[in-house]
Amino acid sequence: MKHANSTSHLSVKERAKNAVQDEFLRNAVRFTTDRLRNRKQAVTESFGQWEVWRERGEQIRAHTIANLDAYLAQFIERLEAVGVHVHFAVDSSEATDAVLSIIQSKKARKVVKSKSMVSEEIHINQHLEANGITVVETDLGEYIIQLAKETPSHIIIPSIHKSREQIRDLFENAGATQLTTETRDLTAFARRTLRSEFLSAEIGITGCNFGIAETGSVVLFTNEGNADMVMNLPPTHIVLMGMERILPTLADLEVMAHLLPKSATGQNVITYMSMLTGPKRSADRDGATEMHVVILDNGRSRQLGDEQFQAVLHCIRCGACLNVCPVYRHMGGHAYGSVYPGPIGAVLSPLLEKGEQYSDLPYASSLCGACFEACPVRIPLHDMLVQHRQKLVASGHGNPSERMAFKGYENIFAKPGRYRLSIKMARKFLSPLAKEGKIRSSFGPLAGWTKSRDFPMLPKQSFREIWPSLKRE
């Protein structure tokens, strides 16, 4: 799941440093996430009993994942019973191969797609394009960043970082003439252009928000209605889904139909929720005649049975954790360097990808816990970030000087006598650096701190030195 952006060789710290310089990006991200989280707060308040709903959401997801083999088997059985072809992919290359071979068997040249994070995860577009197949993204935001040859920077609003002027220019490159920067005009161009793509494509690819085990239904949520077009107009429909996207029953879907849009964008309801149960029936006059579902593992099953990380599979990809994350707020999605940004990305990316590539992401957090508080299925993301760090340290991959520092910390703080002594020493050591009771020196590890703020000078007496005078008989 390597990210297509060219900065993936940098550390998250370096990418963050660059991103913080980008004023337009930071303003856009702040503006968007403020809007989303304010709306979310308003809608959950008026809906009421939000904590009860969250608990129910967590229970449903926890039960489903703990019994995933059974529900997935049931889902597959129902899918096959209604004539859907089901494919299994252990990793992204098996998934892209499966998709490619379906497309090639149809001798198809053009694919229309609706937004799907799994398709980003397996980089399906690059793979198909390398095989001479045209892929057209149809979600407005995805279409914009496809024209810009970029990747999404937010899982719900992928084009968060593009201005309307940039969008107008991209559309003009794509053939528009005399376009204003009015939203209405830009949207009208996209509607016209994409409509003809829908009608001429031979294949439609969608993701899957939820697969319902008891009915074998694939459920999709969009606001634009593009997924409906994608699954309806081309003769062949391919669904890409992570293996954890299952819900046992339609009754459970009712809960998610409230949790997802309210958490994602603060909407009371998604504009289009569509539930597909197999390809079109023989009497139907529209709908795909052939339906394929590709079920992807790609590192997910490794989390099953893992006490600490299994719950990451409860995620319903609503993006609420991004919208409240102060780190995401200041560095945006691309600085994470992985397909999944924000707190969920910082937890999930190092799990899905073996090896070291994303091992620094769990440090891109102040552990403020806002993500957990926002998560509609109560995933303890902030705990998982710490557990990631523990794993890294336990495997001996920690930063050597940090390891020494914490060894030293243990030696001092686990021994009260040494601790007392070291306060005195710190005072001695720091006092030459202080001016008017403030320290601004960028000496050693202080540098990160003093770059943007002052450090107070240590007082003449510590509390424990004052204590005897406070004590009462």
Added chain:
Amino acid sequence: MDKNHFLENIAQRLGRSLGQPPHIRKEMAGVPEFWAERSLTPRECLEKWIENFTSQGGEAKRFDSKQDLTESLDCLLTELSVQSVGAWGKTAAWPIDIENILDKWKALRWDETWPEKFSHVQVGITGCFWAIADTGTLVMKSGKAEGRGTHLMPQVHIVILRSRQICLRLGEVFSALQQEAMLPAAVHFVSGPSRSSDIENDLSIGVHGPARVIAFILQED
């Protein structure tokens, strides 16, 4: 990879064996009890539906008689100076018979023409199977005469419904669907016009689906 390996790996990691049924659920499936136990009168459901639907950008018009409804529909089509109208087929599950209007406007009928033609239709007219008060939602099932393209492709979607088709919550629709012998290939839950905020957070309407969704409701007590 083959199905059994795929599933067996999952079962094994969960400490289960393939074929073992799921554990009994500790909690009931579905929505919290307080949510399921609410009840509203039909009139309240109607009000709630209209409130939610309009707050999501839908337009609602209500009528006490079938005649008022058809006359108003005729007026609206005149006002819109529509060149082309498309509609569900004659045999579709129309909640109210509006054949005279559809004839007058020479509506293309879903089951009598090629679906592609609906891409050029300006106004699509359909019925619906249910509506949901909690979320201002319309529910359409796919069928021989109830094409998905009728409500999806045109710029304007006009939907005809009777107030008694409005239920309170989504779960009631699911229960009703599960009573049927077989689920239709597609069930669409539509809650207003197509929308996007992808351009600088500015709301734009009609990006793919209809820009206007107008409900004509026959109010019955």
Added chain:
Amino acid sequence: MKVSLFITCMVDSIFPQVGVSMTKILQSLGCEVLFPSSQTCCGQPAFNSGYSKEARSVAISMINAFQESDVIVSPSGSCVGMIRHFYPELFSDSPEWHEKALSLANRTYEFSQFLIQILKVETLGARFPYTVTYHPSCHGSRLLGIEDEPIRLLKQVEELQLIELPYAQDCCGFGGTFAVKMSEISGAMVEEKTSHVLESGASVLVGTDMGCLMNIGGRLSRKGSNVRVMHLAELLYEGRQLAKGVDAQ
């Protein structure tokens, strides 16, 4: 009531006046205040960085230090959160220490929660004629569950004008080693936080965690602002002295 202070390493070494204020308030409310001197740090710096073995050693010395204490009160929601939530987990493989950790967790309170929930005191007879805004620290509010306790205490202070802090719930960017490790992002976060403090127009910023207050205060000081940064205990103590007509300093 016998109350043992867990003063925290930061208050001990950098902000002793917070400890002094807290001690005086507790004494004036009739508590017998004790200070087990072998206490050090809650272990959070190591724990949050993934060094759980090191955090464990420190936690053991803390458990030992407070073995004899009935009730423990601390001026930091973050450190109490560490003890309450993570100590038992740190010792999940040792029933004996797990038991001890649980016992410590159940006896340890954050200052404002202790006043309201245990002592059931809301009014301290304080007067503080300034505009004040309150920053709820993340660990205190989200991990430990401090809700409106500090606000309730502040509302009882005479002549104090409480001003809402815009984006109050947003993290200030402290996050322990995060402030050094991801200094650019942390710097951007504290910059935004201080701009909200200034926007509020309050002349005093009050909080319940010195880590966050040191961070916000350090940035305010760098910006040359004269907003005063205080721990809740300091404000309440100073307010009581003012009400009595005594200069707290």
